[in-house]
Structure formats: structure tokens, C-alpha cells
Amino acid sequence: MSQNTKQFAIHEDWTVVILGFLIIGLSLSVFLLPVPVFKWANYAELVEDVFGYVNLKIVLQQFIYLTTIGTLGTFLIGKSVKNFLLGFPAVYVLTVVALTIAGNGQVKALNLEAVIFSLFIGLFIGNFFTLPTWFRAALSTELFVKIGLILLGTSVIFSDILKAGFLGLMQALVVVVSVWYFAFWLCKKLKVDDELTMMISSAVSICGVSAAIATSGAIKGDSKKLSYVISMVLITAIPMMIFMPIIAKYFNFSEEVTGAWLGGSIDTTGAVVASGSLVGETALKISTIVKFSQNVLLGIAAFAISIYWTYTKNKSSEVIESKPTLRIIWERFPKFVIGFITASLVFSFLVPIEIRDATKDSLKNLQSIWFALAFTSIGLETNFKDLLNSNSKKPFYVFLIAQTFNVIITLIIAFILFGK
Template sequence: MKKSSLHEDWIAVIVAFLTIVLVCSGLKPSLPKFSAWADGSSFWQQISSPSLLSQIAVLFLWAFVSLLLARYLARDAQPGKLALSLLGIVLISLVAQLITSNKTVKDLGIEVVLFSLLLGLLINNVMGVPAWLKPAIQTELFIKIGLVLLGANVIFQDVISAGGLGILQSVVVVFTVWYFSFWVCKLLKLDDEFRMMISSAVSICGVSAAIATSGAIEGDNRKLSHVISLVLIIAIPMMLFMPYIAIWAHMTPAVAGAWLGGTIDTSGAVVAAGTLLGDEALKYATLVKFSQNVLLGIAAFLISVYWTVTKKEVSADKKPGLKTIWERFPKFVLGFVLASLLFSFVLPAGTVAASKGALKELQTYWFALAFTCIGLETKFTDIFKMENGRPAMAFIIAQVFNIFFTLAVAYIVFGRS
């Protein structure tokens, strides 16, 4: 797919807000759900459920109508080819969800997007992507729709009511870790796109931050997929070992939770790690993670303005004005912020409570489809050989700094809680 454009950004915002209107009006699609399974019997019970086929049909139709509307607005609708291709991508994503529902995998807190990415990589690198599967590979569009929907689940009151300490830690950690990561990337001579994406991924909220930053700077999809792979892979050992380090160090639940929430880069992994330490630690982990999610929209806005003013191809004597900044600014970031403001301050509390769950499910599926597409567009050789391993080295160094710095801040902010 071609690089993101203003037109595509508006399309993503339109599709996402139509989704929000429908869900808030009471139209909540019954999407496929798999409960935890541990053996062959429970596995077959899952996939032979009479309701599963209808749920798959609902998911496909919802995604197909959204994609068809998007392509129609872009004057590039090809219903037949899109339907067949999207069906294949949806089925791959559902296999990823089924794997994630395995009891062992579920207990680890590994999210569906990781397996969506891995399955896409497996198909692309082992068999190759068949021509019929390519028309619906719309990675950037799926990501932007998902990000706007993510804004509906970032509720400012939830963060404020939980206390200002989490916000304080998040602000200090995000800005400090971001600048340290940027400095490390510059030291390793990575280009500006890598610097921005890695710095945002490590400091803010992992995958979502990398995606938002890439959209804001019109980044290279190969670089984005590389950063996403690093986030997901490195989050796994952090999720497994950090809770036990917290226990060994006799951290209080508040400090341990704030440490986990401020360093682990995926929400599912934060919840899994926090659960190992009990409800109190989980509360603080969720608070800090949520506070960092709130900063995503602000960070994406600032990065967009900075990139437009300083990095776009303009003559030295003609810096872009407000009109140029508006034209180049990624509109899906505004969609994210508007959705968050809408659900935080405008809609009735009952409507917000009733619709958040369905919107979260749809957001998860859009991201799962996007990650499947990323895998289908990426070669393993690109991941492990890109820039001679320097992005991976920069990410790991920045993440190690993040772990120690966030721990120090957590002790200062929550040490007496």
C-alpha cells in the first residue's frame, strides 16, 4: 500500500467515527470469542460451536463494509477481490486469536497481535503471499482506524480520579526516556524515522506509540514492522521476570505496580505481570499504563508539528506556515484526541460504559488485522538484518535505561504509598 496521505487519514477517521456512532446507538456486533482451552476436547468444542460461524460472518461483514466504504471514498473499490482477500486475512487473525486463547498462552498474557504478526510472517516467509490475498492488505488504514477507536478507551477522568501520582510518574518517565532513547539512536547513527519510532515505543506505550509516530511522520512500513517486532518480543521476558524481581526485592505493591506499568510496553503484558503480584499492584500498574496512554495523543501531536516544521522538504528560506502544517498534519491523530474528549467529557456516563467494551473489541480486531498484514508484508531477513542490528541494539539499551530509571522514579513517587 502506498504511503499514508491526508485523504486516507480522513477516511480512517470517517470509518472510525461511523463505528462509534453505530455502537453508541446500540448496534454492537457479536464478534468471535474463544474461552480458554487446554486440551484437544476443549479445542474442538471451541471451533465446532454453532454460534462461531455466525460470529465470523458478523466480523467479516463489519470489516468488509468498512473496508469497502474506505476504498469507495478513495475511488478504488473492487468488491470481489477485496472480499476474498479480506476473508483470508480475517481467518488468519482468528487462528491467532485461537492460539492466544490456549490456557498456557493466556496465563502468560500474550496478546493476539503477536500471533497475528507471527502467522503473517510465517506465511510470507515460508509460502509467499498469493496474489488473491494482496488486495485487502491495507496495513496503514487498519492501524489508523484502530488508533482512533483506541481514543474512545482513553478516559481522562479515570486517570485523574486514580490520583495525580501516576500522571506525575508518566510525565517524568516519558520525557526523560524519550530523550535518552533519541540520544542512543543518534549515537548509533540511526536515521530520523527510526529515532522517532524507537523513542516513542520505548517511552510511551509500545506498539500504539510506534504506530502513531510512524503515521505522524509518514514513516517507512518496514521500519515500523521492525520496531513492532522488537516491542512484542522484548515485552515477553520483561513480563515473565520483572514480577519475580519485584518479589525478590520486597517492593511494595504500589512501587512494583508503577514499575511494571511504566516499563512493559503492551497492555496485556502489564495486566498479566501485575496480576502475579496481586490486586493492589495491578491497580497501580494499570494506572501508570493508562496515564502513559493519555500522553500518546499529546506526543503524536507534538511529533507531527515538529516533523512538519523541521523535517519536511522545504526550502531553507521558506518554512511552512499554519496552512501547510494543517495540510500535512495526520488527521487520524485528531480523530484519536476527539474520540478521547468525546468519551471523557461529552457522552453520558451510561453510554460510555455501555459502548466501551464493544469498541475495545473492534479496536482489537482492527489491530489484529493490521498486524497480520504487517507480517504478510515483511521478510524475516528484513527484521534481523536491517541496519546491521543497530535498531535492535538501540531499543534494548533504551529499554534497559527505562527499567532502571522508571524503578527509581517509582520509588520516589510511590515509595510511601
């Protein structure tokens, strides 16, 4: 974290709540940001659709919009606005490159999300080029991540949760609780540090990248450790996506059981969709329902983790001998979690469905671009060597063992709930 350059400053979590609901308010009543096109299958479509005048105009509008929101946020938290304005264009351009790569038809067929390319582009540049100190200090990773998480709340609709069905919700709950606790216990046994313990446990049990990001925000985790956990999620998701459908077919699992197994085991939504598609329509439907049910638990999990972390870890010096008071817990509780839950409640019960449908694509795009910007920033500020040193072996082993446990326990539960 860079030092504040102004005396005036608002806590970062309150800042992202303000910015998140500013974006939501603008989208609902003032200005609905158009969605740029990054989808292309050949050179002609790349030139005409992605790099065409109309689309570049939308990309420029998006850049101005994001720069304005980001500048406001930088000012409110007391960081250098000048450095942000100098550094953000580079971060945005790199992120657009990542979005363009991810928009290729062959890449999309592999269900590789833009954040993967954002992360690795950032890692490449951050590790092979010397970046100015002011540029690294100007990166606003946490700001971008938390704005994206609040916007994510607009897509968690309670009526959709009910559609997921009782069995999907039950499996999600049992898997999340059992796998999270196992991963947590294993991390403690192998003496993995507390921040990595929380991020690994959430990532392997709930919904991979999004859970790791939400947990990191809830405990104010180190971005380098977050980068490491995300890398593990992405590395393991691809082979699981390929080999689990093959195993299911070899042992003649039903599509219902296979779908429940895939949806509960694979950490990224894109990989779940890809693997379910390899099995069949029924498997795809059930795998999506189960994965969505797990995603729904993200807000509840982030809230619970926030309370646990604040109460047990963030002890001020004056209360070393006793548990923190409710006032201290409130002061240190990550307020962006409240923003996430509030956004979900507002869009579930107050926003008419026709308005929700009209704003869905634009808000989804904004959520995705904030996440992509955050991943680019994470890559730029992370030393790749740190991810491969000897100190990283234990967390990696924990992740693999916990993921194996996840695969086994989810298969057992899938047979119990969905087997005929």
C-alpha cells in the same frame, strides 16, 4: 503503497476519520456488533463455544461488517475494490486463527495478545510462500491501523485519567519525557534513520506496540520498520515480565514501588498485568494505574510528534530554504490524530456513562480486530530477513540500551514517589 486505480479519492487520514466515526455512530445508534467468543480451555470448549453455530454466525456477521467498512475505505482512497474483496477474506481468516490461538487458556495465562500471533502468522506465510503482487498491493495496513487508533480514543476517558491519581500521572509524565528524549538522543548519536528514531523513542517510553503504531501513523512510517520495532517490543516484554518481579522480591522492594516500577518499565499492558499479579494485589493495582497513565499520554504524544515531524521533515520543494507555512503543516498533519482526540472528548463529555458501558465491549472488540488485521497485513508484507540484516543491529542496540535506561530511571522515580 499501491497506485490509485480511480481518479476519485479522499486522503487516507480523512477516510479513516470518516470510517471511525461511522463505526462509532452505528454502534451508538443503529447496530451494536456482537462480540465473538474465542476463549477456550479444552477441545470440547473449542468445538462448542468457538466453532459452534451461534459463534460462527457472529464471526460471519463481523466479517461482513468489516468487509463493508473496508470496501468503503478502499473506494474512498482510490484503491482497487476488486483486489481488496479478493484479498481481505484471506487476511480475516488468518486473523481469526490468531485470535483463536490467543484465546486458549494456557496462552492467555502468559498474557500473549492476539496481535503477536497475527504478526508471526503473517510473517511465516509472507516469507515462506510466494504471494501474488496484487495481493500484497491490496493489503490495507495503514487503513486498519488508523481505524483502530480512532476507536482506541473511545476508551481514553478523562474521568479515568483523574482516577489514576496524581503520583501515577506524575511518574508517567517524568518517565515518558526522560526516556523518550534519551532514546531520541541515542538514536541520533548512532545515526539511526529518522523514522526508526521516532518509533523506537515512542515505543520504549510510552506504551510499546500502541505507541509504535500511533507514531508510525503520525509520521507515515514504513510498515517494515514498524514491524521491526514491534518485534523488539514483544521480544523484550516477556523476559522483563518474568525477571523484574523476581528482582523486586530478592531486594525486598515494597509492592507500591514494585508496582510503579513494573507499570512504568514494561511496554505492553498484558505483560504489566501478568507481572503485577506475580507480586501481589497492591502491586497489580499500582502497576495498572501507572501503565494506564502512560497510555493516556499516547494521544498527546502522537499530536506533538505529528507537529514536529510535519514542521521539520515534510518540506515541500518550494519551501526548501525556509520553514513550512501553517497551511503546509495543516495539509500534511495526520488527521487521524484529530479523530482520536475527538473520539476521546466525545466519549468523555457527551456520551452518557450508561451508553458508554453498553457499547464498551463491542467497540473494544472492533478496535482489537482492526489492530489484529493490521498486524496480519504487516506480517504478510514484511520480509523477515530485513529484520535480521546488519543494518538492523544499531536500532536493536538502541532499543536495548534505551530500555535499560527506562528500567533504571523508572525504579529511581518509583522510589522517590512511592517509597515509604
